[in-house]
Amino acid sequence: MKIGLFIPCYVDQFYPQVAIATLSILEKLNLQVDYPLQQACCGQPMANTGCTDEAKKAAKNYVSSFKHYDYIVCPSGSCVSFVRNHYDFLEQTNAIEHIRKNTYELCEFLVDVLKIKTLEASFPYKVGLHNCCHGHRGLRLAKSSERVEPQFSKIRYLLEKVKDIELVTLQKEDECCGFGGTFAVAEEAVSCKMGLDRIADHEQAGAGFITGVDMSCLMHMDGLIKRQHKSIQVKHIAEILAGEIS
Amino acid sequence: MNHPDLAAKFIKDNERTNWHNQSLWFVRQKRDTAAKSVENWEQLRDIAAKIKAHSASQLDTYLEQFEKNAMANGTKVHWAKDALEHNQIVLEILKSANVTHLVKSKSMLTEECHMNPFLEKEGIEVIDTDLGERIVQLRNEPPSHIVLPAIHLKKEDVGELFHQKLGTDKGASDPNYLTEAARQHLREKFLLAEAGLTGVNFGIAETGGFVVCTNEGNADLGTALPPIHIASMGIEKLIPKLQDLGVFLRLLARSATGQPITTYSSHYHGPREGKQQHLIIVDNGRSQLLGKETYQKALSCIRCGACLNTCPVYRRSGGHSYGYTIPGPIGSTLALEKDAAEFYTLPFACSLCASCRDVCPVKVDLDRQLYERRRDIVKEGLLPIKKRIAMWVMGNIFGSPQLWKPTGWILRKSLSIIPKKILYSSLNTWGKQRELPEPPKQSFRQWYKSNREMYKK
Numbered sequence: 001m002k003i004g005l006f007i008p009c010y011v012d013q014f015y016p017q018v019a020i021a022t023l024s025i026l027e028k029l030n031l032q033v034d035y036p037l038q039q040a041c042c043g044q045p046m047a048n049t050g051c052t053d054e055a056k057k058a059a060k061n062y063v064s065s066f067k068h069y070d071y072i073v074c075p076s077g078s079c080v081s082f083v084r085n086h087y088d089f090l091e092q093t094n095a096i097e098h099i100r101k102n103t104y105e106l107c108e109f110l111v112d113v114l115k116i117k118t119l120e121a122s123f124p125y126k127v128g129l130h131n132c133c134h135g136h137r138g139l140r141l142a143k144s145s146e147r148v149e150p151q152f153s154k155i156r157y158l159l160e161k162v163k164d165i166e167l168v169t170l171q172k173e174d175e176c177c178g179f180g181g182t183f184a185v186a187e188e189a190v191s192c193k194m195g196l197d198r199i200a201d202h203e204q205a206g207a208g209f210i211t212g213v214d215m216s217c218l219m220h221m222d223g224l225i226k227r228q229h230k231s232i233q234v235k236h237i238a239e240i241l242a243g244e245i246s
Numbered sequence: 247m248n249h250p251d252l253a254a255k256f257i258k259d260n261e262r263t264n265w266h267n268q269s270l271w272f273v274r275q276k277r278d279t280a281a282k283s284v285e286n287w288e289q290l291r292d293i294a295a296k297i298k299a300h301s302a303s304q305l306d307t308y309l310e311q312f313e314k315n316a317m318a319n320g321t322k323v324h325w326a327k328d329a330l331e332h333n334q335i336v337l338e339i340l341k342s343a344n345v346t347h348l349v350k351s352k353s354m355l356t357e358e359c360h361m362n363p364f365l366e367k368e369g370i371e372v373i374d375t376d377l378g379e380r381i382v383q384l385r386n387e388p389p390s391h392i393v394l395p396a397i398h399l400k401k402e403d404v405g406e407l408f409h410q411k412l413g414t415d416k417g418a419s420d421p422n423y424l425t426e427a428a429r430q431h432l433r434e435k436f437l438l439a440e441a442g443l444t445g446v447n448f449g450i451a452e453t454g455g456f457v458v459c460t461n462e463g464n465a466d467l468g469t470a471l472p473p474i475h476i477a478s479m480g481i482e483k484l485i486p487k488l489q490d491l492g493v494f495l496r497l498l499a500r501s502a503t504g505q506p507i508t509t510y511s512s513h514y515h516g517p518r519e520g521k522q523q524h525l526i527i528v529d530n531g532r533s534q535l536l537g538k539e540t541y542q543k544a545l546s547c548i549r550c551g552a553c554l555n556t557c558p559v560y561r562r563s564g565g566h567s568y569g570y571t572i573p574g575p576i577g578s579t580l581a582l583e584k585d586a587a588e589f590y591t592l593p594f595a596c597s598l599c600a601s602c603r604d605v606c607p608v609k610v611d612l613d614r615q616l617y618e619r620r621r622d623i624v625k626e627g628l629l630p631i632k633k634r635i636a637m638w639v640m641g642n643i644f645g646s647p648q649l650w651k652p653t654g655w656i657l658r659k660s661l662s663i664i665p666k667k668i669l670y671s672s673l674n675t676w677g678k679q680r681e682l683p684e685p686p687k688q689s690f691r692q693w694y695k696s697n698r699e700m701y702k703k
Contacts, residue, residue, distance in 0.1 A: 190250070
């Protein structure tokens with residue numbers, strides 16, 4: 001099984017520890033993982049602004065970077081959802097079909113493909129799980145609160161295997177944090193209000209950390225937290241699952 | 247109009263924004279409880295979506311069948327291709343019977359057609375009899391929600407308004423007292439009216455009958471007292487059979503307010519003896535939507551308002567920030583159909599969280615539609631040139647590893663070198679309320695090269 005590691009552009013530059021944690025989780029499972037150096041971005045920022053023509057170059061680079069891998073694993077629900085659900089603006093070649101089918105968000109890869117049963121990790125803190133929307137409703141990583149169906153959460157399944165972690169109960173289990181890509185800037189007032197409300201929910205629940213599958217949501221909330229000198233912290237789920245305690 | 251500006255204005259009043267958010271979230275929670283009480287809720291949504299898709303696929307046939315059966319019931323059927331035609335038909339009916347007082351129950355279609363000001367100019371008094379609608383009418387503003395028209399107002403706001411307009415006690419804000427005052431005021435209007443107008447929730451092709459769902463009974467009074475009943479209906483309200491109605495009645499009120507069913511679901515099958523019943527079937531852009539595969543599902547909308555209640559943006563920006571008759575996610579796609587240049591900011595007033603898609607009782611793919619609307623906006627050249635250039639530059643950098651590597655480095659370096667004052671200038675929209683990420687010493691790419699790649703060679 002040849003695995004290509006896809007690291008979102010902003011994670012590469014600003015959150016290398018998230019990428020390292022992702023790599024270390026996969027390596028601990030004795031998987032053969034490559035990080036193709038040709039990769040850059042999946043194209044989502046442009047496409048979500050409506051500029052699919054401008055996104056094509058990035059998307060094509062993504063495809064040529066990863067087409068030879070059996071699986072592509074990425075620590076972001078948003079980027080994966082974009083590849084899987086929105087790469088229909090490209091001509092549907094065999095390579096693209098392969099890539100859309102086999103690009104996985106880290107947690108769903110661990111649960112659905114590797115079917116892991118145990119984890120060697122400990123995180124002795126109170127943690128609030130932020131269900132990042134694109135993974136939540138685009139990849140169905142967990143049951144959304146709107147739907148009437150049996151409870152499930154691939155993320156919670158993994159977090160519950162982490163030793164000494166305490167998951168807190170939020171008032172709104174899957175409200176958007178207001179990041180939304182360029183939305184964060186185009187609708188700055190609403191975006192920040194949504195973020196502050198989300199943080200307040202984690203605070204009232206007593207969380208010391210907010211975690212999630214997307215560093216972008218966490219970056220947005222972290223920016224608000226730091227400006228307001230709040231004590232709550234953000235931590236990408238890969239860092240928790242990798243068992244690295246800071 | 248510009249959504250981000252209007253939203254920012256709304257949010258400035260933090261306390262009111264919190265209250266607005268909580269009021270609507272309360273409705274969303276009631277909806278959740280109601281949905282859970284129905285076995286196979288998801289299956290019900292699925293069936294509803296299929297019935298709507300089927301109706302849309304044979305709308306011409308069903309419309310003709312509906313017209314034929316409605317006429318057989320004694321209903322006079324009119325066809326209006328747009329808002330103006332609709333308003334003229336209403337005016338003609340009213341003029342020919344010398345009507346000068348019209349009572350109206352809630353109809354988003356007549357809001358869409360801007361019928362009230364049209365008729366008022368012709369000397370006809372139009373009174374909205376739904377309590378929320380009457381409140382916003384007295385304030386001379388449009389509804390801010392399709393089911394809860396005055397949700398942006400607190401009871402104190404209503405108290406002050408009623409004090410000024412209806413002579414209630416100054417400072418009184420007890421809901422029972424205010425409702426009673428409205429009831430007395432509206433009762434006079436009902437008795438005075440020579441005609442009543444309603445919207446239509448469902449038209450049934452098989453029977454030619456139509457159904458109006460309300461909670462206040464105002465539609466029933468407005469159609470029972472005056473001798474003329476006019477009903478305005480969009481072509482998309484049609485369902486094939488009476489048995490289909492049960493599916494929608496089970497979904498509508500639960501999705502809208504969390505009630506098992508609206509207090510009144512009134513069925514109309516022709517006029518009472520010696521009276522008139524008119525039905526105006528309106529297109530006003532709907533057939534254009536029908537012809538667009540990407541957006542056609544928006545015609546399935548049953549106007550429950552669930553997508554508004556769940557939308558984290560709507561809850562924090564208020565209905566008036568959308569500047570269109572129908573706000574929220576569904577309004578944002580419908581508004582673009584009317585005037586893309588005017589409303590181009592609406593599809594961007596969305597974080598693509600997709601809660602609307604999951605809550606919608608008829609499975610309208612709202613988040614996908616707003617995403618596609620953004621593409622159309624760009625194709626039509628409506629995206630501001632500044633943004634277009636930014637996307638072009640980003641597209642080239644992100645599309646090329648050779649460019650991305652140095653750009654990423656520059657970005658990281660500049661964040662650590664540039665003085666805070668300059669970094670957080672007014673040009674930095676991100677930084678108005680948020681810190682930028684702290685740049686690490688090396689990128690993952692650099693780390694990987696020195697920790698993994700070199701050992702592979």
